[in-house]
Structure formats: C-alpha cells, structure tokens
Amino acid sequence: MADFVQQILNGFALGLAYALVAVGYSLVFGILRLINFSHGSVYAFGAHAAFFMVGLHFGPVPAIIAAMLITGVLGVVIDRTALAPLRKKKSVSIAALVTTLGISSIIQNMLVVIFGSQRKPFPDFFNFGTLELGGVRLGSRQLVMVTVSLALLLLLLMVVNKTKVGLAMRATAQNQKAAALMGINVNNIITLTFLMGGASAAIAGGMVGGYYQIVYPSMGFMIGLKAFAASVLGGIGSLPGALVGGLLVGVIESLAALFFGSNYRDATAFIILIAVLIFRPAGLFGKKEVVKV
Amino acid sequence: MLKISGLNAFYDNVHALKSVDLEIKQGEIVSLIGSNGAGKTTTLSCICGLVAARSGSITYRDKDITNSPTHKIISGGIGLAPEGREVFPGLTVEENLRLGAYARRDPGGLADAYSRVYDLFPRLKERTAQAAGTLSGGEQQMLAIGRALMSGPELLLLDEPSLGLAPNLVLMIFELIREINKQGVTILLVEQNANLALYTSNRTYVLETGHVVISGESRDLLKDEGIKKAYLGQ
Numbered sequence: 036m037a038d039f040v041q042q043i044l045n046g047f048a049l050g051l052a053y054a055l056v057a058v059g060y061s062l063v064f065g066i067l068r069l070i071n072f073s074h075g076s077v078y079a080f081g082a083h084a085a086f087f088m089v090g091l092h093f094g095p096v097p098a099i100i101a102a103m104l105i106t107g108v109l110g111v112v113i114d115r116t117a118l119a120p121l122r123k124k125k126s127v128s129i130a131a132l133v134t135t136l137g138i139s140s141i142i143q144n145m146l147v148v149i150f151g152s153q154r155k156p157f158p159d160f161f162n163f164g165t166l167e168l169g170g171v172r173l174g175s176r177q178l179v180m181v182t183v184s185l186a187l188l189l190l191l192l193m194v195v196n197k198t199k200v201g202l203a204m205r206a207t208a209q210n211q212k213a214a215a216l217m218g219i220n221v222n223n224i225i226t227l228t229f230l231m232g233g234a235s236a237a238i239a240g241g242m243v244g245g246y247y248q249i250v251y252p253s254m255g256f257m258i259g260l261k262a263f264a265a266s267v268l269g270g271i272g273s274l275p276g277a278l279v280g281g282l283l284v285g286v287i288e289s290l291a292a293l294f295f296g297s298n299y300r301d302a303t304a305f306i307i308l309i310a311v312l313i314f315r316p317a318g319l320f321g322k323k324e325v326v327k328v
Numbered sequence: 329m330l331k332i333s334g335l336n337a338f339y340d341n342v343h344a345l346k347s348v349d350l351e352i353k354q355g356e357i358v359s360l361i362g363s364n365g366a367g368k369t370t371t372l373s374c375i376c377g378l379v380a381a382r383s384g385s386i387t388y389r390d391k392d393i394t395n396s397p398t399h400k401i402i403s404g405g406i407g408l409a410p411e412g413r414e415v416f417p418g419l420t421v422e423e424n425l426r427l428g429a430y431a432r433r434d435p436g437g438l439a440d441a442y443s444r445v446y447d448l449f450p451r452l453k454e455r456t457a458q459a460a461g462t463l464s465g466g467e468q469q470m471l472a473i474g475r476a477l478m479s480g481p482e483l484l485l486l487d488e489p490s491l492g493l494a495p496n497l498v499l500m501i502f503e504l505i506r507e508i509n510k511q512g513v514t515i516l517l518v519e520q521n522a523n524l525a526l527y528t529s530n531r532t533y534v535l536e537t538g539h540v541v542i543s544g545e546s547r548d549l550l551k552d553e554g555i556k557k558a559y560l561g562q
Contacts, residue, residue: 199426199430202419202423202426202427203427203430205416205418205419205423206416206419206427209416209417209418209419210414210416212378212410212414213410213414213415213416214427215378215397215398215399215402216376216378216398216402216408216410216414216476217402217427217428217430217431217475217479218399218402218403218430218431218479219399219427219430220397220399221399
C-alpha cells in the first residue's frame with residue numbers, strides 16, 4: 036500500500052514536469068496548428084542553460100530564471116528564423132513539421148559541441164530533507180517540483196484566460212484573419228507563444244535536472260515524446276488538457292513501473308498515445324474540429 | 329477620405345482587380361455591387377491589408393496605407409465586418425466585442441463603445457455570456473458589425489451583411505446601417521442585393537470581373553437601363 040501511494044506521489048511530481056513541457060506543444064499547436072517537435076530539445080537546452088548559469092555561481096533561483104529567459108528567446112529565434120519564413124511563403128504544413136525535426140537535431144548537436152555528450156552532474160539544490168509518513172517518503176525535491184510547476188501552470192492558465200493578451204491569444208487560435216481585423220498584431224502573439232513555451236520548458240528542464248541531478252544533450256528526447264503523448268491525451272491545444280494529460284501520464288507510468296517492472300515505464304506513455312488515437316482522437320478536453328468544405 | 333487608384337491585385341495568377349479606382353468622401357454610404365467573383369471582397373481585403381496590392385495605391389486620410397499590416401490599418405480607424413461574419417465561435421459575445429476594441433487606448437472609450445453597440449443591437453446585450461458560435465445567423469451578423477464598431481472606426485467596411493438572412497432581418501440590418509451612418513460613420517457597403525444597396529447608398533460602383541464598369545449617384549443608377557437589366561432583374 037505504501038508503495039502504491041509512493042508511486043502515485045512520484046508520478047504526480049514527474050507528471051507536473053511533463054505538463055510544463057506539454058503546455059509548450061499545446062500553446063504552439065493552438066495558434067499555428069503545428070506540432071513543434073523541436074520542443075524536447077528546447078527543454079534540454081533549458082536544462083543546460085540552467086546548468087551553465089549554476090556553474091557561474093548563480094543561485095538556483097536566478098539560474099533557472101535566467102535559463103527561462105534565454106530559452107524563451109531561443110523559442111522566438113526558432114520561430115523567426117525557421118518557421119516564420121515558411122508561413123510567409125504559405126508552404127504546406129508538413130514542411131514546418133519537418134523543419135522542427137531539423138531544428139531539434141541542430142539544438143541537440145549544438146549542446147553536444149558546447150557541453151559535450153556525457154552526462155553532467157547537476158547540483159542537488161532542492162534537497163532539504165525528506166518527510167516520512169507511514170512508509171511514504173516525500174522528498175523536498177518533489178515538493179519543490181510540485182509547488183513550482185503548479186504555480187507556473189496556474190499562472191499560465193490565468194494569463195491565457197483572464198488577461199487582454201490572453202484573450203488575443205485565444206482569438207488568434209480560433210481565427211487568425213479575424214484576429215488581425217481586431218487590430219491584434221498576430222506576429223507578436225506568435226512570438227509570445229514561443230516565448231512562453233520555451234520558458235516553461237526551461238523551468239521543467241531545470242527542475243527535472245535538479246530532481247535527477249543530471250543533464251545531458253539527449254535528455255529531451257524521451258520527455259519530449261512523453262509530453263507530446265500527454266498533450267494528445269489531454270487534447271492538444273488545450274492548456275487544462277496539458278495539465279491533466281501530464282499528470283495522468285506521470286502517474287500511470289509510475290504505477291506501471293510498480294506493477295509490471297520498471298522496464299515498462301517508458302512504454303506506458305506510448306501505449307496511452309496509441310489508445311487515445313484509437314478511442315478518443317480529440318483527447319480528454321479537445322473538441323472535434325469540424326472541417327468546413 | 330479613402331482613395332483607391334489604379335489598384336491591381338492577384339490570387340496566384342488570377343488577375344482579381346484590374347486598375348480599380350474608387351473614392352469615398354466623409355459621411356457617405358458608398359456601395360460596391362457586382363456578381364460573384366467580380367472582386368468586391370478582394371477590394372475590401374486590399375483596403376485592410378489582407379490581400380497584397382501588386383500595384384496602385386490606397387490612401388486613407390491622405391496617408392498611404394497600401395500593403396500596411398492589417399493591425400495598423402485597423403488601429404488607424406478602419407473597421408471591417410467580414411464576409412461570413414467570422415466571429416470567434418468559442419468566445420462569448422462580450423469577449424468578441426472586447427476584442428473589437430483591442431486597439432483602443434482611450435480610457436473610458438471601452439465603456440462608451442459597449443453602450444453604443446448594445447443600444448444599436450439590444451439582442452446582443454441579452455446574450456453577453458453566450459458563445460458566439462451558438463448565435464443565430466442574424467445575431468452573428470449583428471455581432472460582426474458591433475465588433476467592428478467597438479474600435480470606434482470612422483470608416484466601416486461591410487461585406488455582404490444580408491448574406492443568408494431572412495428578409496425581415498435584412499431590412500432591420502439595413503436600417504441599422506443607415507443609423508450607424510447618421511452617427512457619423514462613413515460606410516463602404518459590399519452587397520449582392522443590388523436593389524437594397526442602391527436604395528441604401530449615396531453612390532455606387534459596379535464591378536465586373538475586376539473592372540469598375542459604372543459608377544455614379546445611386547439614384548441615377550436605379551434608373552439606368554443597363555443596371556436594371558443586369559442587376560435589378562427588371
């Protein structure tokens with residue numbers, strides 16, 4: 036029983052990190068109808084940026100904030116240099132998709148060139164001790180991860196649902212042409228979207244780096260795919276969906292590791308992905324898109 | 329107020345507007361009529377920067393706005409209620425209107441804009457919290473016009489406001505268009521219903537396959553034999 040509760044707790048903490056990454060997929064998909072497959076590498080970049088800042092003897096909080104900014108800017112640079120020109124040419128959507136795969140590879144290899152491909156130890160910042168209750172251990176690392184992720188996800192939801200710029204984002208997601216006719220600078224909204232996606236990936240990267248105390252260039256590959264599965268499960272394009280999807284993937288994979296052995300952990304997200312695509316392609320919170328001809 | 333001269337526009341290789349000249353003076357209602365594919369909507373799209381002009385110029389209040397970004401043209405004082413309404417279906421009526429005033433910077437202007445629109449369209453006030461996608465066609469048209477008015481435009485472009493509406497609703501919408509004009513808004517009206525357009529407007533331009541073929545005072549055009557035959561079914 037204690038094991039069971041323990042795994043749910045672990046899954047919850049990890050799931051929130053997935054949710055932070057999944058939000059990046061959902062934000063971009065909501066506005067551009069594009070699955071940004073460079074997002075996993077952006078997450079790895081964020082973790083390395085935090086690692087680099089920590090190396091400069093910033094404290095953990097300033098390091099992660101700096102990493103957020105740098106990674107947010109990276110997101111914007113990706114859009115402006117690689118994706119915006121494709122939109123301008125009105126190229127087919129598959130071109131943008133393949134481009135994001137290429138960018139992913141560029142970022143990852145850039146990290147190898149700068150930091151080397153080996154695993155690097157990330158300082159154990161968030162370890163202030165462990166709380167033990169009836170055999171269930173609640174580490175301060177998990178606590179930090181849960182608190183920070185939840186706070187950021189709620190902040191993001193508030194920005195999107197309660198502010199003027201959030202309203203502009205929702206309008207742009209529904210109809211770009213009509214949004215422009217409202218006087219909204221659609222390019223700025225797209226830029227903001229990439230900024231927010233990059234920043235939240237960096238926080239997730241910094242925190243997961245701190246959680247496992249390790250960073251390496253290909254660390255974004257698996258979590259990127261899992262977060263993608265999470266956002267599809269929640270309904271891609273929906274922010275509450277990304278949150279719930281991330282949590283579900285995190286908890287289910289932890290339970291799968293408990294019941295079927297840890298070899299099954301990584302497979303779980305993809306089993307979920309396949310099941311969602313078969314039984315409920317729009318996801319939990321997604322709406323079926325009506326294609327008008 | 330608005331002057332278009334020698335405007336040419338293309339969709340890929342299709343020459344949609346061929347050297348179009350058009351002028352609107354302050355306070356007028358000008359209508360633009362013609363059959364499907366004549367270039368009416370394209371003209372409005374060019375004014376708003378949604379379709380690129382390949383050559384020619386569009387000036388608004390002596391300022392060249394040819395191929396300016398759409399959001400700048402809108403915040404410069406032009407509003408468009410587009411063809412097919414294009415309201416944001418998943419947002420509420422109030423959110424749609426709020427977006428219409430997105431470019432407004434004047435304090436207090438927002439409250440005035442809401443009350444003006446709700447006075448013109450009391451129906452919208454009853455449905456502020458309803459998702460725009462669940463409104464009837466007529467209500468969506470009211471929302472599209474109301475939304476375009478929220479920015480306080482001096483020039484309002486209306487694209488096919490009668491499209492798909494029941495006849496009594498069409499008359500009501502056109503009455504409101506005259507009312508909006510009386511409030512001091514200059515109007516460019518694109519309309520397939522030539523009769524209605526000619527009766528509502530001061531001047532009319534007739535487009536045929538991208539050319540302006542006839543233009544003049546609407547009441548003169550109502551008597552024109554060619555117009556009667558081609559557009560009024562008489």
